Amino acid sequence: MDTYSSCKGSALKEPFNSEAAAKGKKKTSTRITVRISVEGFNPLRPEDEIKSELINHFESCGDIIRVDVPTDPFYDSRAFVILHGNGLKVREKALQLNGSDIGDWNALVKLAPEEEEEEYKAAVAYKKSLCADLANDKRFLFGIAVLGYDTSLPQDEVESILREHFSSCGEITHVYVDTLDKCTNIYFSKEEGEASALDLNGSKVGGFKITTMRVATVRSNRRSGPGTVGSCIPAHFLEFSRENTKKLEDYMTEWRAKARREKDSALRKHNTFKASKRARG
Template structure:
C-alpha cells in the first residue's frame, strides 16, 4: 500500500513538472531597472501562454542585472508555450531584440543577498481616472511604472481595481524606492501625456512607524489634516449663516 502511495505521488509530481516549461531570455540592457523589464517581457510573451514567474538574476556588487533571465510558463494539455516563445526570438522589445532559448527543468535561480534588496521601499496607493475603457491591466501597470520612474526605482505595480464602469476609475498599489521618492511622487499628481489623471491618495507609513491620531478617521496624516481643514471651513461658513440670520431677526423686530 505504501509503495502504491509513493508511486501515486511520483506520478503526480511528474504530471506537475510537465505542466511547466522554462525559457531563458537575453539581449536586454543589464543596467535597466528590473520591474519595467519584467512588465515589457510579460506583455511581449503574453500570447505564448500563462506566465507563472519571471526571475531576473542580479549582480548585487555591481548593482546591475545579470543575463540571461528566466521565464516559466504554465501549460495546459496540448499547449506549447515554449514553441510560441521561440518564434518570438529576434523580435523587438522596445528598442532591443530578444534572444529566446528553451531550457530543461523548472527550478528557478535565486541570487543570494536578495533579501535586503527592498529595504527602504515605500508603498503608494494611487487612483487613476480618465483612462480608455479598452486599457488592459498590463498597459495600466506599464503606464504607472513609467509615470513614477522619475521618482526612484519602481519595484512593483499591482492593479487593485481595474476600470470602474462609472467613471473609468482604477486603483493601484505602487512600490517604489529611492531618496525622496514619496515627496517626488506626491508632486507628480496630475495628468500624464496620455490624458490620465493620477492621484496619490494614500502613502503607507514605513514598517514600525506609528501614525499620530488625527481625529479625522483617516490613517494618513496628510489626508487627516485636509479633512480637518475642510471641516473647519464648513463650520465657519455655517456660523456666518447663523450670524446673518440673527441680524435679520433684529432688524425686523
C-alpha cells in the first residue's frame, strides 16, 4: 500500500466548561482512531487521483491520519482511510458515507479494524497461490476462441465436434464450452497448433461458418500481467473462478477453525499460568 499522511492527528482540547467545573464534574472528550476500507473506484487510476478523492470525501468525518491505496489491485482493490475524531461520531459519519456518490463511482465503506487483517491477508495469500497454479499450468499457454457454431447442440456434442474439427492442428490440451457466451475456448500444447487453428477461421462446422480468434492467455499477457493497465485477465482464470471461489471458502473455513483452536489454547494456557501463579503466591 502507498500511503498519504496528515499532520492533523494531534488531539484538541475542549473549551473550559465553567458550569461543569462548578458542579465538581470532570468533562472529557474521548478521541478514537477508526480504520475504514473503501471500494468501488477504479484501482488502476493514478494513485494521486484516488487519494485526493478519498481525502476530500472523508475529511468531514474527522482528522485524516493516513490514506492507503492498493498496490496490487488484482488481489486486493481496497483503499484504507485512517480517521481520528471525537467519540463514536467519527465512525458513524464514515459509515453514513457508504453508498455515497464520488464522481463517477459509489463508495462501499466498511469498518476495517487491524485485528481483522490477519484473516484477510490469509485469504489473499491463498488466492495468490490459486492464481499462481493457473498461471503456471502449461495446458493454457496457447489457445483460440471459436464462435459461430450451432449453439443449440448439447455441450458435450459441441466439444466433440470441435475437437474433431481442430484435431489436425495438433495436440489439444483443454476445451471449455461456454454456453452463456456461446463461445468455446480450445487450447493446444504448441504455438504451431494455435497458429493452425487460427488459419481455420471461416471454415464450416456442421454447415455453420465459424470464427476463430486468439484467446487471452498468460503468455499473451506476459508484458502487462494481471492487475496492470492494459491487461486482460487470461480466459482460463475466468473459467475456473467459481471453482477457485469454492476452494477459497473451504480453505478459510478451515483457517478460521484453526485460528479459534489456537486462540482457545492460548487462553487456557494463560489462565493456567495465572492460577498457578496465584497458588504459589
